[in-house]
Amino acid sequence: MKTLVASEIESYAQAHSMPESDVARTLREETQRTMEYAQMLVGPLEGAFLKMMAQLVGAKRVLEIGMFTGYSALCFAEAIPGDGRVVTCEIDESSAALGRKHFANSLHGKKIEIRLGPALETMRELAGPFDVIFIDADKINYLNYYHRALDLLSPTGVILIDNVLWDGDVLKQPPPDEKTAAIQELNRTVAGDPRVTAVLVTIRDGVLVIREKASV
Template structure:
């Protein structure tokens, strides 16, 4: 869902740095041929992610929720040659699609896929990371945020997608997923020592950085 009229979003995309050819091919293939293509982030979100990664001189990224790999590729394109994206997902079929497109890109070598449940994968990772993109199972959003906060580098940024959830977050008790997103948003709001902003881009992007 987008809270901005499509023609306005299209105008914004037109006036932003354009996606690479491989990224566009992946987006078009996903929209045309893959079930659940509404899970794909939009080009505007991708543009924001790349901007933040470049601005923050990010080198290490954790992504929760790979789907067909568009966001991982977009972020890898913004990294320096020695940068790394670790992306985590459960679905072997969509992950195969992702890998097939990453292999077409010179930036694909920066991407490592962990094919297992999110919390299980995170338990295997050590150290600090510069950037987190949370876009996986909504019920675990609060847990993913907790882990990211503990492993965030001093100048790191956390971005969580779908934090407006088609507007359902305005009402408590709608369903478990909505309540989990509301819990994530409240946790973020109450954080001390962090700068936070919830942007109405697409279905909501929550940005968090240490102050």
């Protein structure tokens, strides 16, 4: 799992945060056993943070960009009411299939709608408002996702963007590759966007928490 925090600190923080559900743990363990790049899933501590954010804004509708095997989608589903909805976008059918299998074992699984295909196209088709929009895929398009997310966000909603510290590479000038450059551009754009307020939280690989100014 990606983290910039010392592993003992990460474990301590995790032990003193809300625990993951049994289904989330089983899904995570199977992902770690069977999938390449299992470190992509957010894990128990960031999962708890996402749940807390959803609960704080009283979320009913959540949009996720980047489902992978569904760990974070399940966290969101567990945090919203019975008539809530998590729409999660994923391009890889085999990753989604693993999630689907585990969602069937959760009381909350029926709240999750999987949209297969390129997320930017899906976002263009979707109508808002969403109370939480979690962006965690395809770093090159981060800025495009951010702009579309602002159109889809409810006035009291929150946008959460993952991996905005990119393993510390955001400090490098010039950026070593396209993905780092895209994340640096996103962070600069959000920090200078007069429509929003944001805080870059140093949890795991960095999460940018953004809301519209009018809602404060």
